[in-house]
Structure formats: structure tokens, C-alpha cells
Amino acid sequence: MRKRLTTREYADGILAGQRGILSKAITLVESTLPADRDLAEEVLSLTLRHAGKSIRLGLTGVPGVGKSTFIDAFGTWLTQNGEKVAVLAVDPSSQLSRGSILGDKTRMERLSRDENAFIRPSPAGGSLGGVTRTTRETIQLCEAFGFGVILVETVGVGQSEIAVHSMVDFFMLLMLPGAGDELQGIKKGIMEMADAILINKADGPNLEKARLARAQYANAVRLFPARPGGWRPKVAVCSALEETGMQDAWEMVRDFREMHGKDGFASLRSAQNLEWLHETIRWMLEDAFFGNSHMKNGLLEMETKVREGKLPPTVAARKLVSSYFQGKS
Secondary structure, eight states, X not given: OOOOOOHHHHHHHXXXXXXXXXXXXXXXXXXXOHHHHHHHHHHHHHHGGGOOOSEEEEEEEOTTSOHHHHHHHHHXXXXXXXXXXXXXXXXXXXXXXXXXXXXXXXXXXXXXXXXTEEEEXXXXXXXXXXXXXXXXXXXXXXXXXXXXXXXEEOSOOXXXXXXHHTTOSEEEEEEOSOHHHHHHHSOHXXXXXXXEEEEOOOSGGGHHHHHHHHHHHHHHHTTSOOOTTSOOOEEEXXXXXXXXXXXXXXXXXXXXXXXXXXXXXXXXXXXHHHHXXXXXXXXXXXXXXXXXXXXXXXXXXXXXXHHTTSSOHHHHHHHHHHHHHHHHO
């Protein structure tokens, strides 16, 4: 039987740049076993002061926009220019196995072989925004390892992308050429969250369409109020296939970071950590309630009454929650 690593061995391995240990630590924080969760929390506590030095980028876009291809090209460009890049690529999950079904790592061939990059595909498991419950913890571990750019790829566009926006510094929205159709099809809220809009597939016959789309999006984002610090979303074209526009995308990020400065990010991270705290409390309460063996019979009874129309869901929920906390007192 293989020896179980101690918290110190996990922490020391991460800080020493051992990729195998990093992967094991991420698997540890993803585990739902109580013993693993306790160990993971100790590892996170030991590595906390070594984290927080990266730039965290969120990337979303409509299906078929080429997110993984863009990340492969953009991440490779970054590593060629001296950056260490970690990609947290969250796959849609199989409803049967809860495992990843698209295999993002196989769609980022060059980056997956790059010694200055690290790709971690994780199943979404039905989590909001296509982000796992442990994405924030994984970000911290990757930062402690020494990655200076953390890129979080999400499942796709929707209101739930708020989940991603709440854990990154810079939010990139990838779009296709043909702004007229796209502007009709995308929710205004997503565009308001974006710090940059990149028109991908600006190559071949799509090049002129992409340039027109850039002008249309640029006009659209001018209607949005400026962000704290005066930042206004920027729009650019790129081609992941031809690897053009990568420098423009990175310059947007650098301009954003320079405008906010170190103190600006510190304030943002503090707010994000508080949100993380509240979110974790909600998850823990939910897990405790549904994992309580004494509540299972009562839950089945209330579900039957609600299904048969004998009791309003709100009344049933209140009775169950009251019963749960009475049992804890």
C-alpha cells in the first residue's frame, strides 16, 4: 500500500515545484472524503502565504468560438515570453459518471507538452458556471507552485458566468465574427462583466467580418459605465488558428493590471475571499443537511407531500430546516 503524504510533504513538494505533488494536492482538494478534506485544509493553510502573486484570467465564450484553441495559442505565446501558465479547464460533466467528457487537455496539444505550463481538466459536476467547488483552492495551489498566469476556462456563456467573474482579476469574452447576430444572441449582463472582448477566427474570409464586429462591439461597450478605476472594456480581433492578436490580448491584461496597481488587486482579492467564505458556508450547510442520515426519512416524506400537492414547497422546506436545527441543539 502506497504511503499517504503528510501535509508538510504536500506543501514542501508544491513549493519545490514538483508537478506530481501539485496534481495530487489538487486531487486531494477535489475529494469529498472527510479525511481528505481535513488534510486539504491543512495543505491550503500551509501554502496560503505563498499564493496571491499571479494574474487570474477568466475566459468564456459561445459554443464553437474556439476557447481551447485560443488558450493553446495564447498560453504558448505567454510561455514563449517568459510566463508560467496554469490552465484550469473545466469540462462539461457526464451525468452518469460525473467525469469530464471533452478532454480539454487533448485539445491543447502544444501547451500540454510545455514545461512552463500546467493544464488541469476538471469535471464541472453540475456546479454553477461550469466551475467546480474547488476552483478557488486549485488557483491557490497553482499560485503557490509559482505560476504567474492562471487561466480559468468555463463551459460556456450564461448568467452563471458570474461564478467565474467573482474569482478572477480579468474577464475575457471570446466571440465569433458576425456581430449583428452575436449581439442579439448574448445576454447584456455577460458583456457588462467582460473586461475585454476578443473576436476570434479573424482569418481568411472572416477577417473583414471580424473587423466590422470589432467596431460594433466597441460602440456597444461605450454605453456601459466605466469600472472602478476608470477601466473601459477593450475590443480586439485575433485568430487562434493563425496565432495572431495574442500580444494585443496580453497588452490589454497588462494595461488593466497597471491601471489598478497592486493595491487595487489586493482590494479585489479581499472581496473575493469574503465571497469565497460565504459560498463555502452555504455549501457546507447544504452538504451537512443532505448528508444527515436522520433527515432522509423526513425529506422523503416531505417530497411526497409536495409532489402530491398536499404541502407548499416553502412550508415543507421550513419544517425540514427547523427539524434539522432542532436535532443539532
